Amino acid sequence: MPIPERVYLDHAASSPVRPEVAAQVAEDLAGGLGAWANPSAQHASGRRAGALLSQARARLAAALGVDPHEVLFTSGGTEADALVVAGRARAVPGGRVVVSPIEHPAVADSAAAAAAHLGAEVITLAVDSAGRVELESVAQAVAASPGRAGASLVSVMAANNETGVVEDVAGIVERVRMASGAGPGQEGHVPVHSDAVAAVGRAPVDFHGWGLDAMSLSGHKLGGPVGVGALVLRRETLLVPPTGGGGQERGVRSGTQDVVAARALALAVELAVAEQEAEAARLGGLRRRLLEGACAVEGAHATLPDDAVCLPSTAHLWFEGVDAEALLMALDLAGVDASAGSACHAGVARPSHVALAMGLDEEAARATLRCSLGPTTTPQDVERFLRVLPEAVKAARRARASRG
Incomplete structure (x- = not known):
């Protein structure tokens, strides 16, 4: 059975091996x-x-x-x-x-x-x-x-x-x-x-x-x-x-x-x-589009302020009324690979220590989403993510509400 086409937005965890390297x-x-x-x-x-x-x-x-x-x-x-x-x-x-x-x-x-x-x-x-x-x-x-x-x-x-x-x-x-x-x-x-x-x-x-x-x-x-x-x-x-x-x-x-x-x-x-400067310009544009579209979802927030110098490849958000685990599962089911933070703590339900250090409360620190872009990321990937995100957030909120 062929593997369904997916949107991969987790290059900060691991990026595909380049053809020249392979x-x-x-x-x-x-x-x-x-x-x-x-x-x-x-x-x-x-x-x-x-x-x-x-x-x-x-x-x-x-x-x-x-x-x-x-x-x-x-x-x-x-x-x-x-x-x-x-x-x-x-x-x-x-x-x-x-x-x-x-x-x-x-x-x-x-x-x-x-x-x-x-x-x-x-x-x-x-x-x-x-x-x-x-x-x-x-x-x-x-x-x-x-x-x-x-x-x-x-x-x-x-x-x-x-x-x-x-x-x-x-x-x-x-x-x-x-x-x-x-x-x-x-x-x-x-x-x-x-x-x-x-x-x-x-x-x-x-x-x-x-x-x-x-x-x-x-x-x-x-x-x-x-x-x-x-x-x-x-x-x-x-x-x-x-x-x-x-x-x-x-x-x-x-x-x-x-x-x-x-x-x-x-x-x-x-x-x-060698390609860092050109890729920074390309991925920076995709990051801006992703954040703009994602923040249009009710209760969605960009974690970093606009004046923060940041990597052009990383878009970080947090969502009111969800937990990261449920949101990631909903996105996974919709064909999108993303993460809440470091993959080195994968599978461990805990608030982001980075978000806590930045002053977010524990509820917000448990509701983070990292979308990291890379050489294979296309504008179509970002648009597909933005299409499925609202329903994924709703599903995550329903899951949280059902647990009381």
């Missing part, structure tokens, strides 16, 4: 280039695979505007985030891990685990009603005080994975440097990390221009395969790894590297970055 992976797996060999082996096949890995690292670095030695391959954004948070907590025992309240679970849960098991103190920054970090709270969180351990890390995402709001990363780094009085390589330096999984390929990202020490990204949000990502890490930033091993990836992430996946990630990022 073709390269298929060729690599067929063995023609020898990408299957262990790149650490000293024989000819290993050296050939090692050269391919180095080329992939250099290509990815060029696409991101960083140095090749700063690129470490990981299994995805979650691992990259966890390596930074836990690695800094181990490097500075009892230090402060400073995070925003709208972080992805990969950062938030890693910080909580660092507090529970590594003795770290977790400090949460303040955000405004759009989820933007209040810069003054950064200085207060980082500033030294007598009898208190120094900050070991500040981690704020470049763009939120639920709402799409873009943070002032450069401003945050500047406040950290002013409060600590030290830059990279100097005593008292506080590294700043940004989870850029949602931002890379969708908005301008400037690792060195922002002054970052670490940055995470993931392949499957950009048209690469699931299971590969990268951590961009300044050479002078110390991370204590959770395990031993062969010392690959500068000793931060030991284990045999997946050359096929590394090459796929490099190509996916190259393509996404």
Whole structure:
């Protein structure tokens, strides 16, 4: 039986593999280039695979505007985030891990685990009603005080994975440097990390221009395969790894590297970055149409204010008198794939921690909808979504009313 045509509006969770990437992976797996060999082996096949890995690292670095030695391959954004948070907590025992309240679970849960098991103190920054970090709270969180351990890390995402709001990363780094009085390589330096999984390929990202020490990204949000990502890490930033091993990836992430996946990630990022400006214009227009049409539904609200800088690919709403689970089910039955927020908490009925941090009450935070657009999204997709949305909202309200 053929799969019915659906409207896919969940590119922030995972985007289809790009045809160019799929073709390269298929060729690599067929063995023609020898990408299957262990790149650490000293024989000819290993050296050939090692050269391919180095080329992939250099290509990815060029696409991101960083140095090749700063690129470490990981299994995805979650691992990259966890390596930074836990690695800094181990490097500075009892230090402060400073995070925003709208972080992805990969950062938030890693910080909580660092507090529970590594003795770290977790400090949460303040955000405004759009989820933007209040810069003054950064200085207060980082500033030294007598009898208190120094900050070991500040981690704020470049763009939120639920709402799409873009943070002032450069401003945050500047406040950290002013409060600590030290830059990279100097005593008292506080590294700043940004989870850029949602931002890379969708908005301008400037690792060195922002002054970052670490940055995470993931392949499957950009048209690469699931299971590969990268951590961009300044050479002078110390991370204590959770395990031993062969010392690959500068000793931060030991284990045999997946050359096929590394090459796929490099190509996916190259393509996404090359088309980012044009896609931003196209998807921005579709986002405006989606929000305009959706907000015409009674009791529908755009979560972000009009003046918020946000990703052109993410439209975030909340609806009066519904819960997200019922709304998503109604949309699913109507042939639309969307989400309430991070897919990493899929299947768990809970209010959005991002919406709560922005000041929405629990009822509104349980009624959110994220529509995320991508390379395959068309104007027809948006119009079909808008046609089925009113009935889906009505069905969700009836379902909620029936439960009392």
